[in-house]
Amino acid sequence: MFNRLIDRRMGIFLFGLFVLTVAVPVGNLAMSGQPVPSYAVALMAKYLCYALLAVSLDLVWGFAGILSLGHGAFFALGGYAMGMHLMREIGPRGVYGDPLLPDFMVFLNYDALPWFWLGFDNFLFAVLMVVLVPGLLAFVFGWLAFRSRVTGVYLSIITQAMTYALMLTFFRNELGLGGNNGLTDFKDVLGFNLQTDSTRAGLFVIAATALTAGLLISRFITTSKLGKVLVGVRDAESRTRFIGYRVEGFKLFVFVISAMMAGVAGAIYTPVVGIINPGEFSPANSIEIVIWVALGGRGTLVGAAIGAIIVALAKTLLTGWIPEIWLFALGGMFVLVTLFLPHGVLGAVENTLNKFRPKKETTV
Secondary structure (H helix, E strand, O other), rough: HHHHHHOOOHHHHHHHHHHHHHHHHHHHHHHOOOOHHHHHHHHHHHHHHHHHHHHHHHHEEEEEOOOOHHHHHHHHHHHHHHHHHHHHHHHHHHHOOOOOOHHHHHHOOOOOOHHHHHHOOOOHHHHHHHHHHHHHHHHHHHHHHOOOOOOOHHHHHHHHHHHHHHHHHHOHHHOOOOOOOOOOOOOOOOOOOOOOOHHHHHHHHHHHHHHHHHHHHHHHHOOOOOHHHHOOOOHHHHHHHOOOOOOOHHHHHHHHHHHHHHHHHHHHHHHOOOOOOOHHHHHHHHHHHHHHHHOOOOOHHHHHEEEHHHHHHHOOOOOOOOHHHHHHHHHHHHHHHHHHHHOOHHHHHHHHHHEEEEEEOOOO
């Protein structure tokens, strides 16, 4: 069971992640001179959130053939659920000092807290909503789409339309979620000040732990009998249906699990960056997630995580050095993968290493 769950590439990646999880907080909190600065801890935590988001997409695209261009919506919904809790945690410490209403509601002359904000003062309730809201949206959307046998590019377009519709909805001030400014100015989480180095280090460890859990859960699903059926659906959906499998149920299950994972990534991302706004619903963000997975290696899980980290790091560097060329560089990465790296960066590295391994001699 363990050998099936942890293959070589997964073991190497998780070992490296474990070393990073120990080294980064130590370098930031325990060593003199702080060789790992606080801004770097926050950046790496953000990259790990992106990696978990990429793994969630690879689970449905790489193994079930469902190319979702709306996974940014599940990520953003998880982020908003956590952001609502963090806003309730501010209490009377806001600019207007209202013990119940967030600042933007006071500014907009709200008389009372909207009903859908009730319960978010409780952390466990917020965590439940982090997975329940994206999961429920994925269930309703998936049940309607898969039951109608919508597949291929048509499904991709519909998922993109879904996230675009949500973006327009969340931009509305009257929705009661901060409008175009979103939710921000968070103070603490569970009593821990979000501006302290120890809290940032703790969030980094939580992000690394969530990524580890996401990889193991995804690996468990894809190596089980369910995973074999999903691959059958990806490669020959009609044949899989013909031999008696209820294809819609398998696709719906993995789609919901994937959406929940994306919601968890968004929930950790919100306190890490200190803001969540409707821009996270942008269809361009969901397309970028696809590039992460393609660049790292579709259908590998680990490759998807590596691709997300590579692109996020490149974005940080290029937007700081030459911001106007970032979109061209992103498009160039996708063209490079399409033409020269069909198995992604991870596949190219493994193929290169295999060339240098001695071939086993066969005896007659």
